[in-house]
Amino acid sequence: MRSFTLDELPSPPLDKSGWPWTEETSQLPPLMPDGSPWPRVSIVTPSYNQGKFIEETIRSVLLQGYANLEYIIIDGGSTDQTVELVKRYEPWLAYWVSEPDRGQSHAINKGLRRASGEIIAYLNSDDLYLPGAIRQAVQFLSQQEEGDIVYGDCRVVDEESHVIYVVPSREFDLFVELCRNFVQQPTVFMRRKLLDLVGYLDEELHYAMDLDYWFRAAMRVKFSYLPVELAAFRITEFSKTGKGQINFARERRRVVERFFSSQPDDTIRKWRKRVLAWNHYSIGSRLYEENDRDMARREFIKTIKLEPFSLRTIASLMMLFDIHAHTKLFSRIAALINIDLKPSKQPSILSDIDYLSKSEGTEH
Numbered sequence: 001m002r003s004f005t006l007d008e009l010p011s012p013p014l015d016k017s018g019w020p021w022t023e024e025t026s027q028l029p030p031l032m033p034d035g036s037p038w039p040r041v042s043i044v045t046p047s048y049n050q051g052k053f054i055e056e057t058i059r060s061v062l063l064q065g066y067a068n069l070e071y072i073i074i075d076g077g078s079t080d081q082t083v084e085l086v087k088r089y090e091p092w093l094a095y096w097v098s099e100p101d102r103g104q105s106h107a108i109n110k111g112l113r114r115a116s117g118e119i120i121a122y123l124n125s126d127d128l129y130l131p132g133a134i135r136q137a138v139q140f141l142s143q144q145e146e147g148d149i150v151y152g153d154c155r156v157v158d159e160e161s162h163v164i165y166v167v168p169s170r171e172f173d174l175f176v177e178l179c180r181n182f183v184q185q186p187t188v189f190m191r192r193k194l195l196d197l198v199g200y201l202d203e204e205l206h207y208a209m210d211l212d213y214w215f216r217a218a219m220r221v222k223f224s225y226l227p228v229e230l231a232a233f234r235i236t237e238f239s240k241t242g243k244g245q246i247n248f249a250r251e252r253r254r255v256v257e258r259f260f261s262s263q264p265d266d267t268i269r270k271w272r273k274r275v276l277a278w279n280h281y282s283i284g285s286r287l288y289e290e291n292d293r294d295m296a297r298r299e300f301i302k303t304i305k306l307e308p309f310s311l312r313t314i315a316s317l318m319m320l321f322d323i324h325a326h327t328k329l330f331s332r333i334a335a336l337i338n339i340d341l342k343p344s345k346q347p348s349i350l351s352d353i354d355y356l357s358k359s360e361g362t363e364h
Contacts, residue, residue: 025065046107073125136226152228154232178256293323
């Protein structure tokens with residue numbers, strides 16, 4: 001196989017420039033630095049009515065300069081211009097289909113079952129890889145004898161692909177990941193053996209399927225952090241609305257509860273109340289910021305019941321006072337003293353709610 005170049009792909013729209021419209025990744029040498037052939041990499045893109053963004057996603061995969069690439073697109077029967085755009089790139093795709101499915105998790109699994117690569121990943125149809133992402137992930141995994149999942153830092157971009165901010169991740173810590181996600185899905189690359197060891201995404205989940213998979217995988221394989229920006233996660237006006245927060249909160253709690261109920265390790269089982277308290281506090285604080293007082297109150301009360309002696313309880317009590325008195329005292333104090341009650345000194349700015357909105361927006 002060989003890699004693809006700008007000259008081969010369809011011309012970009014006249015108003016588009018830069019990566020991946022008029023720029024490409026340098027072509028890789030025939031062999032890896034150790035003299036071995038580059039392993040096959042399979043990328044799966046689930047898609048549904050993301051015609052505004054999917055061409056940029058496709059080009060960011062094809063223009064990686066990576067020769068041994070298998071790219072699969074599973075569309076859920078889009079009714080916008082998605083299918084027309086995918087057809088433009090059909091000669092460079094290993095497989096694509098547009099047909100009704102049972103949701104995003106099902107679409108991803110359909111693609112993974114067709115994938116033949118030694119390394120696999122999935123990239124949503126409004127996200128994109130940064131130049132050299134595949135090469136860097138492959139080289140890093142080849143140097144990790146025990147590492148089976150690699151993840152990196154992630155940019156957050158708007159609808160016009162302008163960078164809003166960069167999310168630095170951190171070395172893997174299961175407790176922190178259970179509390180608040182820092183493994184940013186667009187940056188993840190996995191060895192194929194995970195499909196045998198861990199299985200596929202839970203197709204009954206529509207919001208927290210990525211997190212559920214990381215929790216299950218963490219008990220079987222090693223995660224490795226590559227401190228490099230690998231991908232960009234797109235936030236649209238829709239994903240900023242915070243719709244469906246309660247659905248996500250319920251599903252995430254169900255996933256966390258299921259993880260602990262099936263966990264034989266007593267040391268990990270002891271984390272349960274702390275982890276659930278983090279989850280309730282995280283959701284409650286976001287609802288507090290968005291002035292959803294009734295739902296925020298419920299989350300803070302659950303936080304206090306689970307972990308009554310903690311800084312989060314103090315913060316929850318202050319926000320409960322604000323809710324009752326219709327003030328914003330906690331926000332002012334937090335801003336003055338720079339309160340950080342997250343379980344990490346390198347917190348993820350891509351909060352659980354952001355992931356909720358992304359999943360909700362692409363569900364079939």
